[in-house]
Amino acid sequence: AQSVTQLGSHVSVSEGALVLLRCNYSSSVPPYLFWYVQYPNQGLQLLLKYTTGATLVKGINGFEAEFKKSETSFHLTKPSAHMSDAAEYFCAVSEGGGATNKLIFGTGTLLAVQP
Amino acid sequence: ETGVTQTPRHLVMGMTNKKSLKCEQHLGHNAMYWYKQSAKKPLELMFVYNFKEQTENNSVPSRFSPECPNSSHLFLHLHTLQPEDSALYLCASSQESGRPNNEQFFGPGTRLTVL
Numbered sequence: 001a002q003s004v005t006q007l008g009s010h011v012s013v014s015e016g017a018l019v020l021l022r023c024n025y026s027s028s029v030p031p032y033l034f035w036y037v038q039y040p041n042q043g044l045q046l047l048l049k050y051t052t053g054a055t056l057v058k059g060i061n062g063f064e065a066e067f068k069k070s071e072t073s074f075h076l077t078k079p080s081a082h083m084s085d086a087a088e089y090f091c092a093v094s095e096g097g098g099a100t101n102k103l104i105f106g107t108g109t110l111l112a113v114q115p
Numbered sequence: 116e117t118g119v120t121q122t123p124r125h126l127v128m129g130m131t132n133k134k135s136l137k138c139e140q141h142l143g144h145n146a147m148y149w150y151k152q153s154a155k156k157p158l159e160l161m162f163v164y165n166f167k168e169q170t171e172n173n174s175v176p177s178r179f180s181p182e183c184p185n186s187s188h189l190f191l192h193l194h195t196l197q198p199e200d201s202a203l204y205l206c207a208s209s210q211e212s213g214r215p216n217n218e219q220f221f222g223p224g225t226r227l228t229v230l
Contacts, residue, residue, distance in 0.1 A: 009155075046219075106157060
């Protein structure tokens, strides 16, 4: 079965600093990988996704992630944090095939941005 | 209305009550999902509907009863719930449930408290 591990349930950075949120996955087949963001009192919004092709994926709000098969990782980065980036971030892998496309989510990383 | 909407946004109910959660998607999708989000736990997939047919029931207790009258509407009927059922219930939709690279679009959720 596929699974997702997000290292660090809480990450705090200073405004303007690099954001790095870690995600490792396990999958017996080529994975489809997603990063979602959840702002307070809202649902999840897709930041970016990897399906096939280029391993460096660019998303909204200046975020990007790199698929590294050898490391089974899909870490999320942003060069310079903004106060508005404070939210919870979820990595997910798609368990494709069959009648149902299941998204397997990690436990989330809460990002705090300090002024 | 655009995207995925959910009503009510907040619900408090006693263990003997019967209530329903409603989800509507305005995206022309054919698959709809119910997720449960509890504190410090990964999002749990509960049910999946594809073209109005249920394709996934993730061992959900029978006190949760889903209904999908058409591809745009999804309900979750609740009866004799337990306090541990208190959580944020998220609805999502996607183009089809059998495509692993499909993005799922989420609603804002219903915050349920069971007393």
